[in-house]
Amino acid sequence: MLDLPIEDAHAVQRDYYQRYGTTLRGLMEEKGVQPDDFLDYVHDVDHSVLEPNPALADAIDRLPGKKFVFTNGSRGHAERSIARLGLTSHFTDLLDIVATDLVPKPRREAYDMFLAKTGVSPVRAAMFEDLSRNLAVPHLLGMHTILVVPPGTREVFREAWELEGDDAPHVEFVTDDLAGFIEKVAGAIES
Structure with missing residues (x-):
């Protein structure tokens, strides 16, 4: 183009x-x-590389409250990814870039639209993200913030700046094992 x-x-x-x-x-x-x-x-990508993740599904189910997917991608891409992971029934809804009038994270307006459309109370919520910069506004709003850096991240992100910020003040937790992290959180909530 x-x-x-x-x-x-x-x-x-x-x-x-x-x-x-x-x-x-x-x-x-x-x-x-x-x-x-x-x-x-x-978003015309091969989703077949994603495999069902029953441990993640079980962990998500143990968390109280509604769960949402909030993505800068398209709804179709998110739905196909979630389906491949076996997580479709584990989320209340998903909001994509179109749902935020094409205003992307990390812009504050995107989060404001997300909160307005979902009714989520920031101080009673957690945001899981794979980019540190997308956690700055949620932290400011009072959400708990978790940076997810699974194995193979280097192969997905091409630029060093995309991997920066795991020690930023707006990142409360960093994990390379999302299912394990959520299991620990759910266990702490249940006790």
């Missing part, structure tokens, strides 16, 4: 992602790109 060599296009993508929260928001702001085709294209 930009008619650039791949290295230059990647530099533009990285710049938009860092400045706007998502590449899509940058393309919309800078190039007037319409979101639907972009979202369909970038």
Whole structure:
């Protein structure tokens, strides 16, 4: 679309992602790109690499309250991912980038829309995220914040800055074992 060599296009993508929260928001702001085709294209991925995670499903079930997925991705992508993991019935709902009027995390407006649409009370909630920068606003709002850095993260994130911040003041907990972490939390709540 930009008619650039791949290295230059990647530099533009990285710049938009860092400045706007998502590449899509940058393309919309800078190039007037319409979101639907972009979202369909970038989320046309092979979900077969995801395997059911019964331990995570059991752990999530032990937590009290409603559970939501809040993603900068598309609803379809999130639904396909959750289904592959065997977690579909474990969440009350999911809010995608479209549900926040294409305003991405980490912008405050995205979280405000999430809270308004779900009725979640921040001081009675926890936010699990794979990017530290997306935990700054939830922490400010009073949520407990957990940075999830599973094995293989280096292969998913291309840029060093995406892995930064595990020691930031807005990150209360860091885990590389989400199911195990949730089991410990659920056990503490139940006792």
